Amino acid sequence: MDSMYSYDYQFRLIVVGDSTVGKSSLLRSFCDGVFSQDPDPTVGVDFNVRIIEVKPGIKVKLQLWDTAGQERFRSITRAYYRNSVGVLLIYDTTNYVSFTHVTSWLNEARSQIQPYHSVFLLVGTKIDRESERQVTTEEGKAFADFHNISFIETSSKSSLYVQEAFTLIAREIYGMLTEGRIHVQNGWDGVKAGPRTASTTQNPPIEVIQNVEPRRGGCCSS
Numbered sequence: 001m002d003s004m005y006s007y008d009y010q011f012r013l014i015v016v017g018d019s020t021v022g023k024s025s026l027l028r029s030f031c032d033g034v035f036s037q038d039p040d041p042t043v044g045v046d047f048n049v050r051i052i053e054v055k056p057g058i059k060v061k062l063q064l065w066d067t068a069g070q071e072r073f074r075s076i077t078r079a080y081y082r083n084s085v086g087v088l089l090i091y092d093t094t095n096y097v098s099f100t101h102v103t104s105w106l107n108e109a110r111s112q113i114q115p116y117h118s119v120f121l122l123v124g125t126k127i128d129r130e131s132e133r134q135v136t137t138e139e140g141k142a143f144a145d146f147h148n149i150s151f152i153e154t155s156s157k158s159s160l161y162v163q164e165a166f167t168l169i170a171r172e173i174y175g176m177l178t179e180g181r182i183h184v185q186n187g188w189d190g191v192k193a194g195p196r197t198a199s200t201t202q203n204p205p206i207e208v209i210q211n212v213e214p215r216r217g218g219c220c221s222s
Ligand SMILES: Nc1nc2c(ncn2[C@@H]2O[C@H](COP(=O)(O)OP(=O)(O)OP(=O)(O)O)[C@@H](O)[C@H]2O)c(=O)[nH]1
Pocket: 017, 018, 019, 020, 021, 022, 023, 024, 025, 026, 036, 037, 038, 039, 040, 041, 042, 043, 067, 068, 069, 070, 125, 126, 127, 128, 129, 154, 155, 156, 157, 158
């Protein structure tokens, strides 16, 4: 069992997309290893935590914000973008309309997060329902390539590529942190140094920026 107090960094991620695309199911599969056929819709926002290793010896606590897809909660969920360093954009591969809405989720996320940096991951869910598929893998990939973001397809029911999705985005964020393209900044909760960071020598030195304007440009910010 991971100790909740033993990690090098904390990344705050937000999960967005239309209602019923499977956001909560993805998080439950990842955090608890369970799947429900009939979960309750999310009301406002929900919160999950899991620690993963992004490379040998480097542990990251993922603070995962699960948002409600229903329109009536939009003003609540909007407030959670700003302090997120990663955004999982979710659509349902068996529901083409949910795929057409990804653009507006992406635009909303970008407008709320800027001028902070964040990393986006496009996730197509429910690939266990292959016979009902409405969005091809190529369409998902083309969208992701166009927007220069990563892409993966998952099944929470079959636990397919769920772990990989979170590892992918966490590694990308960690890479940007070590390259100095994302920073730990006072007043922003997207990335925080964990309790182990100061006491080990294996981590790259982190630069803490004090009360300055966040930097512009770079990956996924506009
Ligand atoms: N077959 C299959 N069904 C899934 C999968 N993921 C989710 N579902 C089903 O899709 C429905 C909606 O799942 P949720 O996880 O509640 O969807 P959500 O995106 O959190 O919805 P909101 O909270 O309303 O925004 C439920 O009936 C789930 O059982 C999957 O990978 N495969």
